[in-house]
Amino acid sequence: MTLRPELDFWHPVLTSEELGDTPEKVRLLGTEVSVFRTAKKPLRGGGTVGAVLDRCPHRGASLSKGHVREGCVVCPYHGWSWAPDGTGKSPGNPDGRFRTQAFDALESDGAIWIKRAGTAVPFPRFDVAGFLEIARFRRRVNAPLEVVLDNFIEVEHTGNVHYVLGYDTHRLDEVICKVETTPETVRVYNQGPQKPMPWALRKLFRYPPNAHFVDDWTTRFAPVSSVYDQYWIDRLTGERGGDFLRNAVFFTPVEDDVTDLFVFVFAEATAWVASASTACCSSR
Template identity: 45%
Template structure:
């Protein structure tokens, strides 16, 4: 299962204390534990001896102890047996995972896999928290929702554009071998004048939503800005986000959103701590609205055949191909073309869902 060869966030840092925790990723149950010295370990949540859930056990020193017979496992998969001291059991390599702690989360990948840890911080931004949400759809359909702005007038109060402005929104798509980049530019939706003054946003500014999707693992990085139509000056929005899409089961996924703040001149006056919390609360609400919308889909299998695709769906189709090729290591199959509202003419395929 190639999905497990990529780094995925599976727990918030504060959730992993002395007790081992079980998580689910791409249909696999994985136990994650923290050693007494602060190190991390992760295995398939099943003791190689007699299949007890290792998450039912506890940690002694640098080893995870099985609650059934007391067999003890180090993070590298080597074990010892209290009842047979001379024995040297070893877990299967496929059941051992690498684990690291970064950006306020615990990340895992299959041990020995050569995936590079994703980089998504940026100069001038500082980490400002992590949000996690559960989506009642496969992760492919969650990604579909996050990489187009056509739904934003009907779902969001802060993100995206107003309905009457959508015809004016331009979507510039740039494709590379391992990424899909989209820059959406259009009139900003109405926001309170006090907010415009706080962040020096012209009342008639253009709102720019730029995102780049990558596929090892599947995630998208978002930057927002405003453009003064007279001076062409760019006003950076004090929010950057990196959204990771984890497959959980055939009809469920987890969304981890890493938030970064750039408060600019507000930090100079010591007001950064006052400005950022409301933005974080607003982002959490916006994401909850997405989750509620996704739960209402009539068909969660992800079948594209017969769907009518529009001008904002080009990135969606391109991303599917890269999920197959990069994330799953499969040869890409034919997908419908995105057009201007006409039915797809090429052969459609069923979305490959996460293994159960």
């Protein structure tokens, strides 16, 4: 089976919460993959996971409808089992040598990631040291990757489409938009008048009156992802005021016309806030 070249890169395919102790079928660039935990789901932190083509090479059953035994996914049809490295065993053919397409898989940052087995590409880290995790979620969008990405790397739409985070449509001409590129990255820095925000949210984010909202992101393409820094500055002094949000969004193409967003939301936090939030609201 020929896999598309984009599969060389690590892609998030599920949030950690979405993968229990039974296999799950995911689609990545049209390829159906069975993802499974090779050991019981840990209460905290990353576990060990495996991923193989969802189609059993014996008679075509969907392996994601099977179960996991001794770290292998077991086919629900004839009981053949498949290890994370792609080697297979058949109860009725103990001397047989069988093999399926396997994928590299790991659990990190609250998500399950897969790529083509054996490719030497770095894992896409994003720096959130000193930040408090606010949320992480997956959202499916029925549109091609390019169209979805376009929306998330320009701010002109925020005036009409967004509720609070963005710029006032009637003052978009005041928004500074700088683009800096390297061969591997595109950075876009936007700064302009914050669109009107309800009083309660202004108090939540604690930004100064007449603040300028800054939305500063860098997009990378191996895989496709953007990390956004969002904060406010005093338009006169240029000094930062209020909160600082850092969001990472990964764009995973499910099919040519379907894209999954994996959103990781963080906020800069003092130790007091981190401890209070952990005690009251932690989801991990």
